[in-house]
Amino acid sequence: MSQTDFSPWSFYETRCAGLANGLEIFRNNWTTDLSPLGVKPFGKAQLLTDSRFDWFLARYGSLLNKxxxxxxxxxxxxxxxxERNGARNVLGLEANSIHYLKSLVIKEYLGLRHITFMLGDFIQYLHQTRxxxxxxxxxxxxxxxTNPAELLQLAAERSDAxxxxxxxxxxxALPEHMKPRLSGPVELQAGDLTYQGFRHVYAREAALELNKKVKxxxxxxxxSIWLELQELLRILKHWGYKKIIRPDNVTHNNRHGSNICLLCFK
Ligand SMILES: C[S@@+](CC[C@H](N)C(=O)[O-])C[C@H]1O[C@@H](n2cnc3c(N)ncnc32)[C@H](O)[C@@H]1O
Structure with missing residues (x-):
């Protein structure tokens, strides 16, 4: 389909009906490398074979019936x-409508029945759900x-881990290109907790180019607000996480500087 062809037929798929056709609606917009599903890569991010997920699974144990x-x-x-590792129900919340639509297509492609995707803000959802x-x-x-401690508080109120x-x-560890986009520290509040974070502004090109907007x-x-490791750990303890698996597990890259995988239990 040409992007400038707005005739009523431009949205028709003329090939034989098939599940994989749906994945191609977004052929220029996938972030995820879809090759593990046996279809073209489309995107580059290897999220279906993500080592962060392997790290999590090795420490969390069985997801059966979770x-x-x-x-x-x-x-x-x-x-x-x-879901593939046994979860009974997965609720995926996503605010970006294009990403959400891709989730629905991929779910249909794989015939997954234990996942529900919902479109919207997860902070508001966590505030109102019981x-x-x-x-x-x-x-x-x-x-x-913009208030990361609020998210951690809500997650602690609504889940075991x-x-x-x-x-x-x-x-x-902050790379040179990120330095102009970060400032602080600034003082923030979540519930009864006062904490410190650093203000991060998104790159302007994300707001200017259509392709970057879509992706x-x-x-x-x-x-948004970024946290230092010690402050993050203090906040997690404040909201009742007693066991925090691998607070020393910091890794570095040239994109953002430092990052960490943590598994927390109340
Ligand atoms: C950096 S991506 C991470 C995606 C995925 N979880 C991963 O690890 O690859 C952040 C995602 O969260 C979504 N998002 C950000 N703020 C949100 C909010 N308040 N409610 C729902 N989704 C949000 C973004 O649209 C984006 O898809």
Whole structure:
């Protein structure tokens, strides 16, 4: 389909009906490398064979019959892995409508019946839901929040365990290109907790180019708050996480600086 062809037939698929055709609707917009599903790569991110998920699974143990909440489910890759590893129910929440639609297509392609994807803001959802989960799976979302301690408080109120992968503020490891986009520290409040974070502003090109807008995987606001490791650990303890698996597990890259995988139990 040509992007400038707006005739009523431009949206028709003329090939024989098939499940894989749906994946191609978004052929230029996938972030996830779909090759593990036996279809073209489309995107580059290897989320269906993600080592962060392997790290989590090796430490969490069996997901059999677990009720899992995934925050920021993007195109559904981690929700798929959660279901494939035995979760009874997975609820994936995603605010970006294009990512959400891709999740529905991939779910239909794989015939998954234990996942529900819902479109919208997970912070508001966590405030209003009375549901309780065995696990909150929060990969790549904490550093996109304007009040990260609020998210950690809500997750602690609504689930037994929390998996986190997040970028950290680490002044020693911050790459040069990120330095102009971070400032602080600033003081913030969540419930009865006062804490410190660093203000991060998104790159301007994300807001200017259509292709980058469509593929944008950041937060809902023009800025977010990043936490230092010690502050993150203090906040987790404040909200009642007594067992935190691998607080020393910091790794570095040239994109954001430092990041960490943590598995937390109350
Ligand atoms: C960096 S991506 C991480 C995606 C995926 N969890 C992963 O680890 O690959 C962050 C995702 O969270 C979504 N997101 C950010 N803030 C959100 C919010 N308040 N409610 C729902 N989704 C949100 C974004 O649209 C994006 O898909």
């Amino acid at each position: 009720n899992v909440l995934e925050l920021g489910s993007l195109e559904g890759a981690h929700s798929i892995l959660l 549901d309780y989960y065995d696990l909150t799976f929060a990969c790549g979302v904490l550093y996109h929040m 929390l998996f986190l992968w997040t970028v950290l503020y680490d002044s020693d 944008f995987t950041g937060g809902m606001e023009q800025y």
